[in-house]
Structure formats: structure tokens, C-alpha cells
Amino acid sequence: MVRNHEEHEGVYWVETPHGPRLATVNLAPGISVYGEQLIRDENREYRVWDPYRSKLSAAIMNGLTNLNIKPGTNVLYLGAASGTTVSHVSDLVTASGTVFAVEFSARVARELMDRVVRHRPNVVPIIADARMPSRYLSVYGPIRAIYCDIAQPDETEIALLNADTYLEPGGLLIIAVKARSIDVAREPVQVFKSEMEKVERAGYRILETVKLEPYDKDHLVIVARKQPSSNKYTGVARTDDRKETARLKQKAKTRA
Secondary structure (H helix, E strand, O other): OEEEOOOOOOEEEEEEOOEEEEEEEOOOOOOOOOOOOEEEEOOEEEEEOOOOOOHHHHHHHOOOOOOOOOOOOEEEEEOOOOOHHHHHHHHHHOOOOEEEEEEOOHHHHHHHHHHOHHHOOOEEEEEOOOOOHHHOOOOOOOEEEEEEOOOOOOHHHHHHHHHHHHEEEEEEEEEEEEHHHHOOOOOHHHHHHHHHHHHHHOOEEEEEEEEOOOOOOOEEEEEEEEOHHHOOOOOOOOOOOHHHHHHHHHHHHHHO
16 A cells, blocks of 8 residues: 655655555655545554645656665755645655744745644744745754745846755755746746756756646746855854744744
8 A cells, every 4th residue: 555655765655546646654644734645554544645636746756866865864945835845855854854834925925834833843944035044043964955835027046045054965956946037028948958057057957847737737846955165054053052043933923
């Protein structure tokens, strides 16, 4: 009924009446975040990971091989929204990792708090503008992966600014590019090419790109590695202090 994914630690295939589906081990047993199916197998509970609701799931379904999100990893997530994909990333990093979930909208962040944060101690909400990463007060390193899903024309620039600030050398930058949010007048293939060129000019090495059809139209996931030559990492990491994390989470809840 359940088998390991061939490429990614913490990702599984589960058999459902509709065929095999991706799933992660539920870090908050009994809690369904967005109505996803929960499947119990022996001593574990799995959450079906819907590729029509999560671009990261769609990318894995379409053959993504580079992820670098696994147990113990610290991940900076830009564009957390109400937490659908954040919750699965939380499952992947397990209790030994941390997801720093950045969301600009206080209204949407309240949904993130209710659906995800209050059930998952490893998710730290940051209500802030991702264009100003130096204002984050609750990010401590090392950050080994950044996932960016922001439907803005300057999404790639935002992702690179955060990667320059927080991503450790060798870490992965994963950007879910929505062509129509960047330039509705140009063909998606032209938009994808220009965004990839921005990443390469910044000194990052593109490892792979994955289109998301049929799950999302005109979307491309770009995966790039931060090279030593592009290292602008400023050492803003904090000591891993769980009491400080709890304080910051409470402060973020109050602000929301």
C-alpha cells in the first residue's frame, strides 16, 4: 500500500482508489490541512500530496530530481499563503528541521496560523515583505533550501535577494515561476528563458527545470545551486534556541 519514492527521502507513493499518489508522513496525526486524504498504515499516518494544489508536488510528479528538503533541513519558504505546501515541507524536514514561512498578507497569515502553525512546532511564521529579507528576525541557519512561490513580476529577483542573504553555499534555490504573473504579453517560453538568465547571471548554477502541465498551466520550476563564487551569505544566522523560536512564533501570532 505504501512504498518509498525513488528519488526523495520522506516522500512516498500510496495506493488509492484513483491510483498511486504522492504522500508525506503526517507530523500532526489526525490533522488534515486542506482536506487531503489521510491514510493509516501500520504505525504511520500519511497525507496524500495533491499535485493540483501544490506546485512542489506537481514538480515531483513530473520528474524533479533535486530537492534537498529532508529530515533536519532548515528551509526558507517565500510565499507561504495558507500553508498547503508548507505543511508537506514541514513533514519532510520532520521535527528536527525548521520551515521559516514568509507571508506578506496578515489576513492570509491568520489562515496559516490556524491550519498549520498551531499544529506544527517546526513551522516559524514570518509576516513580512519578502523583498526586505534583512528585516526577518527569526531566521537562523544554516538555510539549505529556499522555496519561492510568489506570483509577482519580480519573483526571481525576490528569490535571489533572499538566497544572497540566507542560503548557504551549495544550497538549493527552487523557484516556481508563473509566466502570466511576470509578463502576460510574452510567450511563456520567452519568460522562462529570461528568468533562467537572471538566475545564471547572479552566479547560480541551474540544475534542472520542470514544467508543471497538466497540473498548472504556464508554470516552470527552476532549481539552482548557490555557487561559492556567488556567496554573499552574511552570517545572519542565529543560534538554534528553541525558547527564542517559541517567543518569535508567539510574537508573529500577536501581529496576525
